Amino acid sequence: MEFAPFTGYVYPNEGVIQWSVMIVIYPYLTGLVAGAFTVSSFYHVFGMQQFKPVARLALLTSLCVMLFVPVPLLMHLGHPERSIYSMITPHLTSAFAMFGFFAAFYMVLLILECWFVFRVDNVERARNSTGLKRFFYRAVTLWSDDDSPAARALDHKLLLILAIVGIPAAHGLHGYIGFVYGSLKARLWWESDLMPIIFLFSAIVSGVALLMVLYVVASKLRRVPIDHACLKGMTYALWGFLMFTLILEGLEFANLVYKGKEGVDAIMEYVQGPLFFRYFVLQFGFGALLPIMIMGLLVALNIKGRAFVIGATICALLVLMNVLMMRWNVVIGGQEIAKTGKGLLTYHLPFWGHEGLVAAIILTLAPFGLLWVVTRLFPPWADPPRST
Amino acid sequence: MKNDRKKNPRREFLSATGKALAGLGVIAGGSSLLGAATGDAATESFPTADYDWTKHRWAYGIDATKCIGCLRCVEACKAENDVVRDATHFRTWVERYVYLEGEEKARVDSHSDPKNIAASGSEATYRFDNRYQDAKVTKAFFVPKICNHCSHPACVQVCPVGATFKAEDGTVLIDHDYCIGCRYCVQACPYGARYFIEEEGVSDKCTWCYHRITKGLQPVCVDVCPTRARVFGDLNDDSSTIREFVDNNPVQVLKPESGNGPMCFYIGIDKDVS
Amino acid sequence: MTQKLPKHIVRLLLLLGCFLLVAYAAKVYLTDPSYYKYGYYRADAVPELAAGAPLYQGSAYCLECHPERSADWPLTPHKAVQCEVCHGASEECPVKEGTRIPADTIRLCSNCHEKMPARPAAHPQIVLGEHPFADGETMPCIECHDPHAPGPVAREEVTTAVESALAATDVAAPPGAKKCAKCHGKQGEGVKKNPALAGKEAARFIEQMNLYRSGAGDSKIMTRFAKALSDEEIAELAEYYQSLPAAHPRQLKE
Numbered sequence: 001m002e003f004a005p006f007t008g009y010v011y012p013n014e015g016v017i018q019w020s021v022m023i024v025i026y027p028y029l030t031g032l033v034a035g036a037f038t039v040s041s042f043y044h045v046f047g048m049q050q051f052k053p054v055a056r057l058a059l060l061t062s063l064c065v066m067l068f069v070p071v072p073l074l075m076h077l078g079h080p081e082r083s084i085y086s087m088i089t090p091h092l093t094s095a096f097a098m099f100g101f102f103a104a105f106y107m108v109l110l111i112l113e114c115w116f117v118f119r120v121d122n123v124e125r126a127r128n129s130t131g132l133k134r135f136f137y138r139a140v141t142l143w144s145d146d147d148s149p150a151a152r153a154l155d156h157k158l159l160l161i162l163a164i165v166g167i168p169a170a171h172g173l174h175g176y177i178g179f180v181y182g183s184l185k186a187r188l189w190w191e192s193d194l195m196p197i198i199f200l201f202s203a204i205v206s207g208v209a210l211l212m213v214l215y216v217v218a219s220k221l222r223r224v225p226i227d228h229a230c231l232k233g234m235t236y237a238l239w240g241f242l243m244f245t246l247i248l249e250g251l252e253f254a255n256l257v258y259k260g261k262e263g264v265d266a267i268m269e270y271v272q273g274p275l276f277f278r279y280f281v282l283q284f285g286f287g288a289l290l291p292i293m294i295m296g297l298l299v300a301l302n303i304k305g306r307a308f309v310i311g312a313t314i315c316a317l318l319v320l321m322n323v324l325m326m327r328w329n330v331v332i333g334g335q336e337i338a339k340t341g342k343g344l345l346t347y348h349l350p351f352w353g354h355e356g357l358v359a360a361i362i363l364t365l366a367p368f369g370l371l372w373v374v375t376r377l378f379p380p381w382a383d384p385p386r387s388t
Numbered sequence: 389m390k391n392d393r394k395k396n397p398r399r400e401f402l403s404a405t406g407k408a409l410a411g412l413g414v415i416a417g418g419s420s421l422l423g424a425a426t427g428d429a430a431t432e433s434f435p436t437a438d439y440d441w442t443k444h445r446w447a448y449g450i451d452a453t454k455c456i457g458c459l460r461c462v463e464a465c466k467a468e469n470d471v472v473r474d475a476t477h478f479r480t481w482v483e484r485y486v487y488l489e490g491e492e493k494a495r496v497d498s499h500s501d502p503k504n505i506a507a508s509g510s511e512a513t514y515r516f517d518n519r520y521q522d523a524k525v526t527k528a529f530f531v532p533k534i535c536n537h538c539s540h541p542a543c544v545q546v547c548p549v550g551a552t553f554k555a556e557d558g559t560v561l562i563d564h565d566y567c568i569g570c571r572y573c574v575q576a577c578p579y580g581a582r583y584f585i586e587e588e589g590v591s592d593k594c595t596w597c598y599h600r601i602t603k604g605l606q607p608v609c610v611d612v613c614p615t616r617a618r619v620f621g622d623l624n625d626d627s628s629t630i631r632e633f634v635d636n637n638p639v640q641v642l643k644p645e646s647g648n649g650p651m652c653f654y655i656g657i658d659k660d661v662s
Numbered sequence: 663m664t665q666k667l668p669k670h671i672v673r674l675l676l677l678l679g680c681f682l683l684v685a686y687a688a689k690v691y692l693t694d695p696s697y698y699k700y701g702y703y704r705a706d707a708v709p710e711l712a713a714g715a716p717l718y719q720g721s722a723y724c725l726e727c728h729p730e731r732s733a734d735w736p737l738t739p740h741k742a743v744q745c746e747v748c749h750g751a752s753e754e755c756p757v758k759e760g761t762r763i764p765a766d767t768i769r770l771c772s773n774c775h776e777k778m779p780a781r782p783a784a785h786p787q788i789v790l791g792e793h794p795f796a797d798g799e800t801m802p803c804i805e806c807h808d809p810h811a812p813g814p815v816a817r818e819e820v821t822t823a824v825e826s827a828l829a830a831t832d833v834a835a836p837p838g839a840k841k842c843a844k845c846h847g848k849q850g851e852g853v854k855k856n857p858a859l860a861g862k863e864a865a866r867f868i869e870q871m872n873l874y875r876s877g878a879g880d881s882k883i884m885t886r887f888a889k890a891l892s893d894e895e896i897a898e899l900a901e902y903y904q905s906l907p908a909a910h911p912r913q914l915k916e
Contacts, residue, residue: 010580011579014476019571073570078567078589078590079589082566086548184546340662341662
């Protein structure tokens, strides 16, 4: 059996790095889910009108990604068929056991919210179509064609409740992952009280960035003008949350180094060596500082129009890379530092296989394939496309 | 009147949902509690007729000053428990600590070191090479390692399904028919005592040879050690070797700051042993 | 009362209700009956783990069929080395005779006895390349050492009185005698299974050495030594040993 190459001394059982790229993709996806939901709640809960154009798209994005969230876990588990045990007989001291309940609750909530958001539109579509299409929309609306003002008012009230409850639900869904890492005594790289908060804000940032990219791409594909107020709103949100996230991540690392507890020598060797590029250059440099500066410039110089769109999109893409690097550096990075505090290992990402690069790429892109299909069935756009 | 009709649907909806959820919640919660409460006062001996786990409090001791690093324990354990025969799956292993002249930090190696694998000839047999035979060594010793069967095991705490648990006699065990293979426990153990069996899709670790100690035998590593460096026994038994070991020696545990409360006690380990 | 609620809400609630019922039914049906008995685990797992036959039986088991070992092994420093350590787990015993004898004793013995810095100083260890007759590490340890009654070969058991008495021998020890002394004792008195040479008839000595030289002898080590000696050297040694007094603590074996 091939095991991870190492330097220094590592426990013999550490020779295999257990949590692979699938466990990097998983928090990345749930982060996108939580972040996209947060963008949607800017409009649905906080009533910020500039986010209306992306609000429904954000919901659908959250839903499509959410449907793929269990997949990396199932691909990683030794016995995926037994995963139901964590909901049948959950061990209540385990954060992992909470996943089943958070995920199920949030999934139901999200489906309900999407259902209410699109209900009236679906009723109309059911009315205006025939055959299979009609059957489909009738089924989706539960064979009710009630779009009276009373029903719509009820829809709105329920939507508000769902959206409000959805915020802690979505954040619980992603935040518990931060707790999983932050509460682990065995690895100094992970053990931190700030972990859940970092994961959460990192998630919000990734969601906003994703919606920015999706909105720009969708607008281009649909040949409609981009609502600049909306894009600007998202850019501001990204800018603010990113600065805060950067501060949090920086604080966490600084804390670790400053306290200098046993095992910090291995961490310092790791950070100055194998991790340097991924951490300081990619995650902090290109992934955080650069977009913050670019967005600062966009705002300070009052850049508008095409230049703004390009600048904002570049920032969003960099941030998406940042968040992926953050997940990678936490999950893989933590395991590359041996528990002995005396050695380092190297994770080798296989190309094929159920925990390989190809599987990871497919898994990350698949939700957007689904999103494309879903936006055709339930168009979230606030405006009609120029060409039908 | 019109206002009343407007209010009612909402109230009806909320109360209907609330009642339904509350009802289900009570049933679900109640059945869980009921399940937990029926830890029925088993009058018969558990887990076997000849072995009552409430009568024992097992602990383990290691005298590192006696270990000669022959690795008979590692080989016997792998044979007895059918452990994967390679260099990354160990229920017990031995570490070698060597301080060379002029160095303040120990050089450590164990069975996954490529030179040791070369010395034994394969990953399925185990031997330390003699790379320090011509070096100026100030201090050197071996430290056997094993699952510590902690009092407050982090691995048990994090298992999402309760596949790993602490038995009433102190042994931390794994239910291979229940483990889902998430490896959270492998991550949580600060001692690196756990590993994952890829072929079976479950996690595994030392069980103190549960199939032996429940029959009055000792774990096989204790039996085969030619220098009696390993000690196992019942803390409840005043005449046991472990009682004598713990009571008559200044003993240490590994990583006490972790709060796990290990039940494997060491004599003769030094500052760099982690 | 429910007709005040829009029908899609009612249907939604029914759907939710069904979903919750199914979830609850799954929980009840799929929960193992022994779970929750002693805690958050399947209690039936414990007897399952306690079952299983031990592989290693312990030396008492081996001594049942090999009682002759009780005479030496438990009385020696190897008493802590269980039979199964060198001979393999006895679960499948009885096995075909001879199949449990370790083949490569150098490898086996040096596992414990090779001199290593981390080994406690009190533990008997040798430097393989420097150990007498372990030249090139091809001489099996058991040629000189009895694994069931281990100990160094050339043990000085001679008292000073005997030593001084024997020092007055007429014939001076030929240079080759030093080598012989290592196994046969300084005064040729013999050590353990290595026979005494003192007082041995020279002709018999030469005869025996020639037997070894021809390769027909029963000892590999003696074959090697004999082959390394010339006729003159053998004659010299024969003379010398014949001259040594046989009345020594060890009896002459012949």
